[in-house]
Amino acid sequence: MxxxxxxxxxxxxxxxxxxxxxxxxxxxxxxxxxDHVGTPDDIQYAARLWSVLEREQMVGTHAKTLKPFIGAARPHGWVLEVESGTVRLGNHSGFVVVKKNYRGDHISVADVERNRAKYLNSISVMFKREAGYDPEDKNWFWVQYKPDGQLFSMRKMGMKIAMAGKIMKGASPDKNK
The missing domain is CATH 1.20.5 (Single alpha-helices involved in coiled-coils or other helix-helix interfaces)
Structure with missing residues (x-):
């Protein structure tokens, strides 16, 4: 047998x-x-970065008023405000780009100027970190905040992932929660 x-x-x-x-x-x-997706270190770093951006009046309730414009490019809002400059986080000074993404049905620049809080959907930030952080992507740290400074998250392969760290460049806000 x-x-x-x-x-x-x-x-x-x-x-x-x-x-x-x-x-x-x-x-x-x-x-x-x-090894690079919304890790606890990324989440903590994003919280520290938000505090710096608030202090610099780039985000938050005391943020400087900027001139909005029609961006109309996904994944960002239909109307945008963009500010950039150099900020210091810990012992590192780096270039930062802050994009405020405004969304709404038939939204216009005038709508945003009248009521930013109503249309502000998210704030996308790129921060140039220290050499060696992510050489493949020129050491950029990417993060997407809600208007109150909380992190957006997305679902990948059944996991909830904070939108902070090295992953942002490939993420789609259409899947944000």
Whole structure:
């Protein structure tokens, strides 16, 4: 009597092959993401950056009034305000770009000027970090805040991920929660 049922061998082989493919697929997706996606350090860094931006009056209730314009480019708002400059976070001074994204049905620049709080959807920030942070992407730290300074998050592969760190450049706000 044979140890293996030869009729079932092709099915077992296919099932084993499918299992290996699944494991490799999951590992290849999770591996690269796990070292740079909304980590606890990124979340803490984003909170510290928000505090600096508030102090510099680039965000928050005492932010300087800027001139809005029609941006109309995804993933940012239909109407935008953009400010840039150099800020100091800890021992590092870096260039920062702050984009205020305004959204609404048939929104205009005049609507935003009349009531910024009503239309402000999110604030996208790029901060040039120290050399070696992310050389592949020129050391940019990316973060997307809600108007109150909380972080947006997105779902990837069943995980809730803070929109902070090295991932922002490939993220779509359409999936933000």
């Amino acid at each position: 044979p140890i293996f049922n030869t009729c079932r061998m092709p099915a077992l082989l296919l099932l084993s092959l499918a299992g290996v493919i699944l494991i490799v697929s999951v590992a290849s997706c999770v591996g690269p993401m796990s």
